[in-house]
Amino acid sequence: MTYQFVRTPVPSRTLSPDQLEAALRAIGAERYHNLHPFHKLLHGGDLTKGQVQAWALNRYCYQAAIPRKDHALMARIDDREVRRAWLQRVLDHDGHGPDTGGIERWLVLTDHLGLPRDYVVSQDGALPATRFAVEAYVRYVWDNPGLPAIASCLTELFAPKIHAERIVGMLEHYDFVEDRVMAYFRKRLDQAPRDCDFALAYVLEHARTPEQQAQVMDALTFKCNVLWAQLDALYAAYVAPGMIPPGAFRPQEG
Numbered sequence: 132m133t134y135q136f137v138r139t140p141v142p143s144r145t146l147s148p149d150q151l152e153a154a155l156r157a158i159g160a161e162r163y164h165n166l167h168p169f170h171k172l173l174h175g176g177d178l179t180k181g182q183v184q185a186w187a188l189n190r191y192c193y194q195a196a197i198p199r200k201d202h203a204l205m206a207r208i209d210d211r212e213v214r215r216a217w218l219q220r221v222l223d224h225d226g227h228g229p230d231t232g233g234i235e236r237w238l239v240l241t242d243h244l245g246l247p248r249d250y251v252v253s254q255d256g257a258l259p260a261t262r263f264a265v266e267a268y269v270r271y272v273w274d275n276p277g278l279p280a281i282a283s284c285l286t287e288l289f290a291p292k293i294h295a296e297r298i299v300g301m302l303e304h305y306d307f308v309e310d311r312v313m314a315y316f317r318k319r320l321d322q323a324p325r326d327c328d329f330a331l332a333y334v335l336e337h338a339r340t341p342e343q344q345a346q347v348m349d350a351l352t353f354k355c356n357v358l359w360a361q362l363d364a365l366y367a368a369y370v371a372p373g374m375i376p377p378g379a380f381r382p383q384e385g
């Protein structure tokens with residue numbers, strides 16, 4: 132029996148696809164991490180370089196885990212067409228042919244912020260809570276059936292807006308950020324809508340009973356929590372009260 136992180140009340144009758152989509156979008160409108168105070172500080176130019184380094188270093192853990200989570204998902208899916216479509220996600224992050232991939236693009240950002248690559252890739256300086264949250268996502272996908280596993284990526288419905296805000300906000304406010312190093316987010320502006328259109332269509336087609344619909348809403352809520360918890364941890368360590376756990380990255384500046 133899989134541990135259940137969240138429990139959405141089962142709808143009293145089956146929702147139409149439009150109603151289900153509206154319910155999923157309402158979850159994002161209330162819980163997506165664009166609403167977190169840490170993101171408001173990041174995009175508004177209110178962080179120091181050391182705090183931006185902490186964000187980029189911790190966020191690397193998420194980047195590194197995404198293709199592992201996508202492989203876990205593919206291992207659970209019987210439908211060959213879904214696996215074919217899903218494979219592109221792994222290639223987007225790990226790279227394929229001339230495209231060096233999203234993880235490499237993330238490392239271009241952390242290089243530019245002055246963080247040693249080996250240190251970033253080792254994840255040794257990441258917050259414990261970041262590691263826990265990210266691994267919970269990989270585990271969730273591994274432990275659950277294909278439908279909620281697929282639904283857990285639906286936070287990406289809301290990602291293009293935050294990526295666009297981040298590109299504009301960070302370039303405008305931080306002199307230590309330049310256009311070239313925002314390539315990761317520019318690329319995601321095309322990739323994320325493609326990925327989540329596919330996932331949303333799959334979920335709306337396959338979540339046909341009230342129980343399945345509650346399950347996909349749980350999955351999206353869980354995933355919003357995975358993202359929110361990472362920012363809570365960053366805030367507590369690097370903004371207020373500034374409680375950096377033993378062994379975690381400590382910004383150099385005064």
Ligand SMILES: O=C(O)c1cc(C(=O)O)c2c(n1)C(=O)C(=O)c1cc(C(=O)O)[nH]c1-2
Pocket residue numbers: 197283284285286287288289290293294319358
């Ligand atoms: O910067 C962000 O706020 C953000 C959020 C999310 C998300 O909503 O999970 C993803 C990404 N970025 C992203 O870049 C990415 O590749 C990605 C993959 C997934 C996923 O769940 O499969 N989410 C996200």
